[in-house]
Amino acid sequence: MNQQQTAAAPPSTSNIVLVLLLFTYIFNFLDRTILNILAGPIIADLKLTDTQFGAITGLAFAILYSVLGVPLALIADRTRRSWVIAGSLAVWSGFTALCGTAASFGQLFLYRLGVGVGEAGGVAPSYALIADYFPPQRRARALAIFSLGVPLGLAGGTLIGAYLATWINWRAAFLTMGIAGLLLAPIVLLVVRDLPRKQADTTPEPLTRAFPMIARKPTFWLMAFAASCSSLAGYGLAAWVPTVLERSFGFTLIERGQFLASVFLIGGTTGVFMGGWLADRLGQGDRRWYGRLPAIAWLITAPMFAIGLMSPDPWLAWPLLLIPNALNILWLGPVTTAVQHLVPQPMRATASACFLLINNLIGLGVGPILIGALSETFKERFGTEALRYAAVSVVGFYVVAAILMLFAVRRLRHDWVEEQA
Known part of the structure; x- marks a missing residue:
């Protein structure tokens, strides 16, 4: 059994930290996905092919984002997680601003690599910090609130990017988002603090011990590849659905922004929060619900996305796409919580980074360029x-994700590392 390793924080302090981490994560997805809504003007301005744009959207970002996540998580576990998060925010925001100056495929590819370098240090340490601040019975909800940064960032980046590109140009959208993130970074650095850990935990287990521990658990691999298949479809669709609305439905840039922002905001926030709430409620009685919920959601997501995307009318497509946009990210709270509990507390950031390495290399690296x-x-x-x-054609990966997760469910209760107060 793993002992509770950190001192308790007052609920008000925990909530402030959670809000600031949420804002950081919103900027993570604002800067990561603003490129999607701007596909049309960028492709036209820089004379890109669909494959080139897919590489910039996914592969350029995923390469260093995925690989550097593990060493940055190790640094976070060994030093201060809050420092790594604030520094990463500053780096990715700076490179986002530089994207607005790109004059060629090569330049934009390199700047997106830089965005990936920065964002590599943001998520895994945040998962670990939230796990420190919130007790097990509230952890999935806290991680789900943090994960609201995904739909809020998607919606915000889509809407803000569309309006700025229409009013000024696509370059202004990148510059605005980058500068805003740079202003947030010092606030995060000043306010967010690591909780004191026991002396034995100030030097966490090295990767040579942490990775073999998690690698021996089939649950980890099944959950990682299940999430990866979901992310392959999800990131691919997020990158290209704005352009589908343009080419198949004749939407203007503003119309695309409004359509998708409303879908992301309503569907995404509902799905993420419900996933965390249901996982905490059902998972206390049976840990296997942390895997069952995502599997059920993915099985519904696949046909709903296919029907919505093939709809002959865009306004019929809106309600049809609302449902899968809620269900396809319901997994974030339950699965990230489960990964946290596959290892003892000192290894949480490292375990999350290993999970994200697999998830993002496959999901981000393959999804957009495949479509x-x-x-x-x-x-x-x-x-x-x-x-x-x-x-x-890629929505079938949601079915594969569901099957893999159902296999993970069979061992989840056995591999779960419980905590004692």
């Missing part, structure tokens, strides 16, 4: 509808 490449392959047969068919 872009399929779009070019389908172009001769489907013409302007090629991208829509390419997007629909």
Whole structure:
């Protein structure tokens, strides 16, 4: 059994820390996904192919974002997690601003690599810090609130990017978001603090011991690859659905922004919060619900996305896409909580980083470029509808994700590391 390793923090302090980490995560996704809504003007301005844009959207970001997550998490576990988070925010915001100055495919690719370098240090230490501040019975809800940064960042980046690009140009959108993140970084540094840990835990286990511990648990691999399959479809669709709305439905940039922001905001926030709330409620009686909930959600997500994307009318597509946009990210609270509990407290950031390494290399690295490449392959047969068919073709990965997660459920209770007060 693992002993509770950190001193308790007052609820008000925990909530302030959670809010600031949430704002940081919102900027994480603002800066990560603002590129998606700006696909049309960027492709036209820089004369890119769909495959090139897919590489910039996913591969350029995923390469260093995924690989550097593990060493930065180790630094966070050995030093101060709050320092790593604030520093990462400053780095990725700076490179986001630089994206607004890119004049070629090569420059934008390099700047997106830089955004990935910065964001590599933001998520895993935040997971670990939240796990320190919140007790087990409230942890999935706290992580779900933190994960609201995903739909809020998606909605905000989509809407703000659309309006700024329309009023000024796409470069102004990147510059504005980058500068705003740079202003937030010193606030995070001043307010967010690590909780005191026992002396034995100030030097966490090295990767050579932490990784073998988690690697021996089949639950980790099954959950990591399940989440990866979901992320492959999710990140791919997030990157390309704005362009589907343009090419298949004739939406203007503002119309695309309004349509998608409303779907992300309503569907995404509902799904993330319900996932955390249900996992905490059901998971206290049976830990396997932390895996069952995502599996059920993914099985519903796949057909709903396919029906919504193939809808002949965009306003019929809106309610049809609302449901899967809620369900496809319901997993964030339950699964990130479960990963935290596969190892003792000193290894939490490292375990999360190992999970994110797999999830993001496959999800971010493959999803957007796969849809872009399929779009070019389908172009001769489907013409302007090629991208829509390419997007629909990846929703089957949600079914694969559900099957893998159901296998993980069988061992989750056995591999769970409980805590004692």
